[in-house]
Amino acid sequence: xxxxxxxxxNGTAREIALDDTRVTxxxxxxxxxxxxxxxxxxxxxxxxxxTVLVDGRRINSCLTLAATLDGAEVTTIEGLARGDALHPxxxxxxxxxxxxxxxxxxGQIMSAxxxxxxxxxxxxxxxxREGMSGNICRCAAYHxxxxxxxxxxxxxxxxxxxxxx
Amino acid sequence: xxxFDFVQPRSARDAVAQWGPDAAYLGGGTNLxxxxxxxALQPARVIDVTRLPGLDRIEVAxxxxxxxxxxxxxxxxxxxxxxxxxAPMVAEALLxxxxxxxxxxxxxxxNLMQHTRCPYFMEPDAACNRRAPxxxxxxxxxxxxxxxxxxxxPSCIATNPSDLCVPLAALDAVVEVEGPDGARDIALExxxxxxxxxxxxxxxxxxxxLIVALRLPAEAAAFAGHARYLKVRERTSYAFALVSAxxxxxxxxxxxxxxxxxxxxxxxxxxxxxxxxKMLAGQPPGPDLFARAAEAALAGAAPAEGNxxxxxxxxxxxxxxxxxxxxxxxxxxxxxxxxxxxxxxxLSHA
Ligand SMILES: Cc1cc2nc3c(=O)[nH]c(=O)nc-3n(C[C@H](O)[C@H](O)[C@H](O)COP(=O)(O)OP(=O)(O)OC[C@H]3O[C@@H](n4cnc5c(N)ncnc54)[C@H](O)[C@@H]3O)c2cc1C
Ligand code: FES
Ligand code: FES
Numbered sequence: 001x002x003x004x005x006x007x008x009x010n011g012t013a014r015e016i017a018l019d020d021t022r023v024t025x026x027x028x029x030x031x032x033x034x035x036x037x038x039x040x041x042x043x044x045x046x047x048x049x050x051t052v053l054v055d056g057r058r059i060n061s062c063l064t065l066a067a068t069l070d071g072a073e074v075t076t077i078e079g080l081a082r083g084d085a086l087h088p089x090x091x092x093x094x095x096x097x098x099x100x101x102x103x104x105x106x107g108q109i110m111s112a113x114x115x116x117x118x119x120x121x122x123x124x125x126x127x128x129r130e131g132m133s134g135n136i137c138r139c140a141a142y143h144x145x146x147x148x149x150x151x152x153x154x155x156x157x158x159x160x161x162x163x164x165x
Numbered sequence: 166x167x168x169f170d171f172v173q174p175r176s177a178r179d180a181v182a183q184w185g186p187d188a189a190y191l192g193g194g195t196n197l198x199x200x201x202x203x204x205a206l207q208p209a210r211v212i213d214v215t216r217l218p219g220l221d222r223i224e225v226a227x228x229x230x231x232x233x234x235x236x237x238x239x240x241x242x243x244x245x246x247x248x249x250x251x252a253p254m255v256a257e258a259l260l261x262x263x264x265x266x267x268x269x270x271x272x273x274x275x276n277l278m279q280h281t282r283c284p285y286f287m288e289p290d291a292a293c294n295r296r297a298p299x300x301x302x303x304x305x306x307x308x309x310x311x312x313x314x315x316x317x318x319p320s321c322i323a324t325n326p327s328d329l330c331v332p333l334a335a336l337d338a339v340v341e342v343e344g345p346d347g348a349r350d351i352a353l354e355x356x357x358x359x360x361x362x363x364x365x366x367x368x369x370x371x372x373x374x375l376i377v378a379l380r381l382p383a384e385a386a387a388f389a390g391h392a393r394y395l396k397v398r399e400r401t402s403y404a405f406a407l408v409s410a411x412x413x414x415x416x417x418x419x420x421x422x423x424x425x426x427x428x429x430x431x432x433x434x435x436x437x438x439x440x441x442x443k444m445l446a447g448q449p450p451g452p453d454l455f456a457r458a459a460e461a462a463l464a465g466a467a468p469a470e471g472n473x474x475x476x477x478x479x480x481x482x483x484x485x486x487x488x489x490x491x492x493x494x495x496x497x498x499x500x501x502x503x504x505x506x507x508x509x510x511x512l513s514h515a
Contacts, residue, residue, distance in 0.1 A: 126500040133402035134264020
């Protein structure tokens with residue numbers, strides 16, 4: 001079954017022709033749109049490596065059929081920085097050593113952006129850990145990740161659009 | 166994954182009309198797409214119901230009853246302030262399930278209809294009477310010890326994994342469906358089936374029936390002041406329940422006027438403990454009473470597969486949930502919803 005969807009991907013409108021209804025958003029990004037920043041860990045919703053924003057909300061792209069996304073706005077790790085200026089969450093991961101091998105990092109960062117937008121964790125480390133529990137880190141960089149999310153949450157609270165970044 | 170046709174109907178009637186024996190309704194896809202990847206489910210047609218109009222609303226009626234559209238996402242229901250104040254243990258159960266990402270995608274209807282996490286159901290090469298009737302049950306004698314302790318049968322020892330369904334069963338929620346033969350209501354407690362000799366019939370929905378909404382009766386809000394969901398897991402978050410309990414009570418003049426108790430992950434359906442509820446009514450709350458009620462809730466429990474530990478764990482979880490409910494619903498959602506670590510200020514998992 002072939003069909004067409006329209007997406008806004010990192011701010012750019014894209015017409016995408018698909019020949020297979022089975023394609024997930026994750027495989028669409030990595031295999032067909034040459035956007036490999038979003039990672040595949042488990043491919044089953046169990047690790048969070050594939051986290052992206054759809055219409056501003058964090059979801060697991062591995063369990064999302066591309067066919068369902070006609071008209072959606074998708075933001076991936078490639079869409080966060082403005083030119084050379086990193087997003088506050090990206091900068092915070094660097095400042096706080098929120099990574100080791102880096103494989104989980106795009107998913108962690110997208111999840112953190114989503115969590116901060118949800119506004120339920122604030123800068124409470126326990127609520128941040130709970131809010132980030134959908135992202136597994138094989139290198140166990142959890143302490144740095146928690147500090148990074150807290151730093152970014154504080155900064156974005158003062159400067160919600162991240163214009164100062 | 167087997168190839169499939171994909172359709173996006175624009176009305177519930179159209180969705181039902183497009184249904185056939187090889188079709189599956191798609192909500193957030195967090196369970197269906199996973200099971201299609203393993204090959205446990207192989208629909209030839211996927212009917213995306215997420216664009217059906219009008220099913221994404223939470224409505225509070227003048228009498229306090231709540232009606233929730235089947236497409237409301239789990240995260241949005243948990244964070245709806247009007248809803249959470251009426252049914253705090255439902256919000257707590259939702260927030261104790263899965264992850265932030267999954268809750269953003271998962272729909273109410275999909276959560277109610279999610280399949281067992283029995284690994285032999287999820288793996289198409291295993292024998293499973295639930296997935297492939299007549300093939301047997303590899304979970305019996307297998308390596309899964311999180312099986313049922315109540316209501317299981319030689320045909321199937323699977324459990325229902327939904328956290329949401331546990332407090333909903335306790336609060337007498339009602340499911341609204343539309344199907345080929347029209348619309349009807351089903352008590353949530355009657356939605357899931359015990360296996361008996363037909364484990365393949367996971368629910369009482371007729372073929373093609375679509376969940377369109379869920380109602381909580383006005384009476385449910387009377388329990389809001391003393392209501393807790395407690396979930397014991399292998400890790401603090403992002404894990405399915407080993408056992409869970411939803412406990413709620415109305416207190417009047419130092420006594421329990423009415424109590425509700427349901428257990429999760431112990432059977433193929435959320436397990437309402439009515440005998441325990443009757444024992445609690447009219448009594449002053451206290452640890453001895455809660456222990457006896459928990460004992461009664463587990464009367465008839467039997468290990469299915471080297472999982473006798475679950476019986477003790479369920480008893481203690483029920484008693485602790487009752488004590489937590491008696492102590493009062495926390496003013497703010499705990500940082501670790503439904504976690505034993507949220508019961509006392511002195512405990513932290515960090
Ligand atoms: C890693 C992981 C961890 C999880 N942890 C938990 C947990 O701790 N606690 C918990 O409770 N859950 C947990 N879940 C399960 C999750 O809650 C469910 O996958 C989700 O609620 C299903 O909703 P959905 O909309 O994505 O359903 P879908 O995947 O779209 O559908 C699920 C089933 O329901 C049917 N269906 C969907 N909508 C309707 C409808 N309106 N009417 C009739 N049938 C319908 C589908 O055909 C399918 O059979 C976890 C899932 C994953 C992947
Ligand atoms: S790759 Fe999607 S959650 Fe692991
Ligand atoms: S940094 Fe290696 S997996 Fe997280």
